[in-house]
Amino acid sequence: RKEVEQDPGPFNVPEGATVAFNCTYSNSASQSFFWYRQDCRKEPKLLMSVYSSGNEDGRFTAQLNRASQYISLLIRDSKLSDSATYLCVVSHNAGNMLTFGGGTRLMVKP
Amino acid sequence: DTGVSQDPRHKITKRGQNVTFRCDPISEHNRLYWYRQTLGQGPEFLTYFQNEAQLEKSRLLSDRFSAERPKGSFSTLEIQRTEQGDSAMYLCASRGAGTEAFFGQGTRLTVV
Numbered sequence: 001r002k003e004v005e006q007d008p009g010p011f012n013v014p015e016g017a018t019v020a021f022n023c024t025y026s027n028s029a030s031q032s033f034f035w036y037r038q039d040c041r042k043e044p045k046l047l048m049s050v051y052s053s054g055n056e057d058g059r060f061t062a063q064l065n066r067a068s069q070y071i072s073l074l075i076r077d078s079k080l081s082d083s084a085t086y087l088c089v090v091s092h093n094a095g096n097m098l099t100f101g102g103g104t105r106l107m108v109k110p
Numbered sequence: 111d112t113g114v115s116q117d118p119r120h121k122i123t124k125r126g127q128n129v130t131f132r133c134d135p136i137s138e139h140n141r142l143y144w145y146r147q148t149l150g151q152g153p154e155f156l157t158y159f160q161n162e163a164q165l166e167k168s169r170l171l172s173d174r175f176s177a178e179r180p181k182g183s184f185s186t187l188e189i190q191r192t193e194q195g196d197s198a199m200y201l202c203a204s205r206g207a208g209t210e211a212f213f214g215q216g217t218r219l220t221v222v
Contacts, residue, residue: 008150032209043201043213044153087152091209096141097166098203098211100152 003027004090006101014109017078021104023088024070032091033064033071037084038103044087047073078108112136114214116202122220123192130188131217135204142185143211144177145201153201159185192221 006023013019025033033050048055050062050071061074075082088101115134123129135142140161145153156175158166161182174192179185189196199218203211 004152006152034209043215045213046210049209096158096160097155098143099155100145102150102152 001026002102003099004088004101006086006088006104008102008104010105010107012107012109013078015078015080017108018074018076019078019106020072020074021086021088021106022070022072023101023104024068025088025090025099026069027090027092027099028069030069030090030092033062034089034091034098035060035062035071035073036087036089036100038087039084044100047086075106078106080108080110082106083108114202114204114212116200116214116217118217119215120218120220122222125194125221126191128188128190129192129219130186131200131202131219133185133187133202133204133214135183135185135202136206136212139204139206139212140182141205141211142179143203143205144185144187145203147199147201147216148197156187156200189219192219194221197221 004025035047036044037047038044054063059076063072085103085105087103117132142159144156147153157177159179174190177187199216201216203213205211
């Protein structure tokens with residue numbers, strides 16, 4: 001079993017739709033959680049950190065469920081420019097180790 | 111450019127040859143990571159440095175792979191006796207005091 005698991009998708013949604021991704025992690029000692037975005041043939045870039053109480057950044061909402069060991073990302077009012085792969089990242093070992101999920105591909109269509 | 115820099119961007123090599131990649135992290139970032147990524151997969155952890163000390167190394171990393179960060183600044187990743195299965199994008203990332211890891215644009219290795 002992979003340490004961080006994601007549905008690879010692709011998720012094909014129309015512009016304006018709301019879409020949600022989940023990510024599960026196996027290490028209960030995980031301390032920090034992030035969502036990264038990766039465009040085709042580009043490097044990953046931080047989208048947002050995920051806090052215990054949940055957090056929102058514009059159209060993006062991230063939530064953490066420690067009991068069930070999953071994190072989620074909700075994107076509202078999808079834009080064409082949201083098309084990318086979204087990588088779930090989990091950190092343990094005093095916050096230094098970063099383990100990536102396989103990514104979820106999102107395609108927003110006109 | 112003050113971002114993470116990797117060199118070369120592309121490398122084509124014959125099977126059995128040795129290759130070396132370089133990563134220049136963001137200045138004063140003490141944490142440096144190497145990842146490998148293949149098409150359709152997420153980045154796979156290879157190794158981690160804090161300053162010049164190599165603190166973590168993936169069990170997936172065979173003896174043909176070695177990484178160094180001699181002065182706690184730039185790092186090199188060497189692959190000896192390359193195999194076709196080594197073909198991938200090799201990504202370097204650095205982190206400072208904050209939580210965000212910044213990635214370089216990667217070195218794409220093709221072993222023929």
